[in-house]
Amino acid sequence: MPLSELSSMLESVILGSVKGFSGVNPYADTLKRLRDAFNSGRTRPAEFRISQLQGLSRFxxxxxxxxxxxxxxxxxxxxxxxxxxxxxLCEAEIKLALNNLRTWMxxxxxxxxxxxxxxxxxIRKEPYGVTLIIAPWNYPLNLLLVPLVGAIAAGNCVVLKPSEMSKGMEKVIAEVLPQYLHKNCFATVLGGPQEATILLKNKFDYIFFxxxxxxxxxxxxxASKYLTPITLELGGKNPCYVDDNCDPQSVANRVAWxxxxxxxxxxxxxxxxxCSRETQEKLLPALQSAVTQFYGKEPQNSPDLARIINDRHFHRLRGLLDNGRVAIGGQSDVxxxxxxxTVLVDVKETDPVMQEEIFGPILPILNVxxxxxxxxxxxxREKPLALYAFSKDSKVVNKVLDQTSSGNFGGNDGFMFMTITSMPFGGVGHSGMGEYHGKFTFDTFSYRRGCLLRSPRLEMIxxxxxxxxxxxxxxxLVWFLEHKLGFPCSIL
Incomplete structure (x- = not known):
């Protein structure tokens, strides 16, 4: 389905009409079941949250x-x-939550x-209520379960919407995962853009997309219809600067992987x-060497190279191979x-390959x-989700870090920051809003409720x-409001 068609269908959320939606809400009973369970307080005790996280681990x-x-x-x-x-990575998130849940709470x-x-x-950390997690197809397990870990740890009920494009994983999430979670607190919604559109017409207490x-x-x-808080984990074009002062083969190995x-x-x-044209000339043979080392002389026969998700994305990517000049690779098989x-050179900033996130095994090189x-x-350009800089000179790496903005940053390596559960992951500006991973996911799905408890006595004060x-x-009174004691004191 073309992206324009997908967007058009989802835009019907705003317009309030969906083809085939007669006004009968097919998700009303499911959402009522989850809301009743949440309102009953079932998900709030630490023991319940732990049991669900353990179920996720067993899954x-x-x-x-x-x-x-x-x-x-x-x-x-x-x-x-x-x-x-x-x-x-999912197991690491579950283990961290289980080991720290009572402290977080x-x-x-x-x-x-x-x-x-x-x-x-x-400050009391309270669950939002009935939450919605919408996951993509490229990491259909990780990008569904990692937010789910935080939602469970925070005490929410959850509706899961896996991607219909990763058909096999969608079926596993729908048929196998429910065996490990409480049926009244979790639900899975299947289908494509039309089902997602109808689902989004409902009120949720938090949406993670x-x-x-x-x-x-x-x-x-x-989400704005109900003023629903939301986390958006989006994409973008992630730059990778390669300095002249570098080891070309080391950089090529890391970038290629x-x-x-x-x-x-x-x-x-x-x-x-x-990179500069001089560095490009050193980088190209190093990249070719890395590709051959990783995938052999015939990468199509390698067991270590994944495939494109579907025909639509394949044809989109094949069209991008016409940009600039193919220096490495370029072969395709529908x-x-x-x-x-594939590595492309002589690419212009105005070429289509530089106007959209590639989301495929194509790497353009532009000269600076x-x-x-x-x-x-x-x-x-728009702020990217991630930004990378390679140089033997730490001042160069730090200069790129200090003078740019991105969701995350990697110096002399790729996205290994994704493996660090103590560090937040998320976008900024066009690449998203909000953050998660580790405790940050718990925080994302928790409302921080400020509380003050006073004594009914001591009215003289x-x-x-x-x-x-x-x-x-x-x-x-102003003096009392402006000053603090250096030690805690409470009569409650």
């Missing part, structure tokens, strides 16, 4: 082969890539002024390289949905004369704030 352990086979079926993902990027004491020194003031910026704008518009991992269908993959690891020119090129007012009382 991964007991179905590991099924999940790996399904990822191979949908995307021809090599076992190595599927295991480390989908299953292992604790009320957070806050500093008080003198007026409130005898009171109890704190991963996908393209264009569809993200539409989802955000749908991250660019061609999952056949380039990764939102944080380096989308284009900026029967296998195969696009060779200096790091300053590279920074200027990056800054005049409050007299200074009551009318009739006087300058003396005003000065005294």
């Amino acid at each position: 991964l352990k007991e179905n590991r082969k099924l999940l790996l086979d399904t990822l191979a079926q949908d995307l021809n993902k090599p076992t190595f890539e599927a295991d480390i990027s989908e299953i292992v 604790k009320d957070e004491q806050v500093e008080k002024n003198l007026v409130t020194q005898l009171d109890s003031a704190f 991963t996908g393209s910026p264009r569809v993200g704008q539409i989802v955000m518009s749908a 991250f660019r061609f991992f999952n056949a380039g269908q990764t939102c944080v993959a380096p989308d284009y390289v900026l 029967q296998e949905l195969y696009i060779a690891p 004369e200096s790091v300053d020119e590279a920074i200027a090129f990056i800054r005049k 409050n007299k200074m704030r009551y009318p009739p007012y006087s300058p003396g009382r005003q000065r005294l």
Whole structure:
């Protein structure tokens, strides 16, 4: 389905009409069941949250082969890539949540002024309620379960919307995952854009969406009807600056692995390289060497190279091969949905390959004369989800870091920051809003409720704030409000 058609269908959320939607809400009963469960308080106790996280852990352990086979079926993902990027990372998130949940849930004491020194003031982390997680197809397990871990840990009920494009994983999520979670607190909705459109007409307490910026704008518009808070994890064109002062082969190995991992269908993959023409001439043979080393002389026969998700994306990518000049690769096979690891040179900024996120195994190289020119090129475009800089000179890497903005940054490597659960992941500007991973996912799905508990006694203390007012009382109250004690005090 063309992106324009997908967007058109989702735009009907805003217009309030969907073809085939008669006004009967097919999701009303499901959402009522989840809301009743949430309102009953079932999801709030730590014991319940722990039991659901443990169920999620068992789902991964007991179905590991099924999940790996399904990822191979949908995307021809090599076992190595599927295991480390989908299953292992999810397991790490679950383990972290289980080990820290009770600490995360604790009320957070806050500093008080003198007026409130005898009171109890704190922040309570509360679940939002019934939440919606919409996941994409490129990492259909990771990008569904990692947000789910945080939603469960925070005590929410959840509606899961896996991508219909990764058909095998959609079926596993719908048929197998529910066996491990409480049926009244979690639900899965299947289908494509039309079903998603109808689903988004309903009121949710939080929406977590991963996908393209264009569809993200539409989802955000749908959320605005109910003033629903939202996290958008979007994409964009991630720059990769390669300095003259570098080891070409080392850079080529790292860039090639991250660019061609999952056949380039990764939102944080380096989308284009900026370097001088001199560095390009050194980088090209190094990139060719890396591709041959990784995938052999005939990459199409390699068991370690994934395939494009479907015909529509294949033909879109094949069209981009006409941009600039093919320096490496360029072969394709529609029967296998195969696009060779490809490097393009002589690419212009105005070429189509530079106007959209590539999301495939194609790497354009554009020439710049200096790091300053590279920074200027990056800054005049939308803020990317990730940005990379390679140089033996740490001052160069830090200069790129200091003078640009992006969701995440990698110096002398690719997206290994995705493996660090103690670091937030998310976009900025056009590449998204909000953050998650580790405790940040718990925080994303938790509302921070400010609370003050006062004693019903000691009314004499409050007299200074009551009318009739006087300058003396005003000065005294202002002094109490502006000053704090150096030690905690509470009568509750």
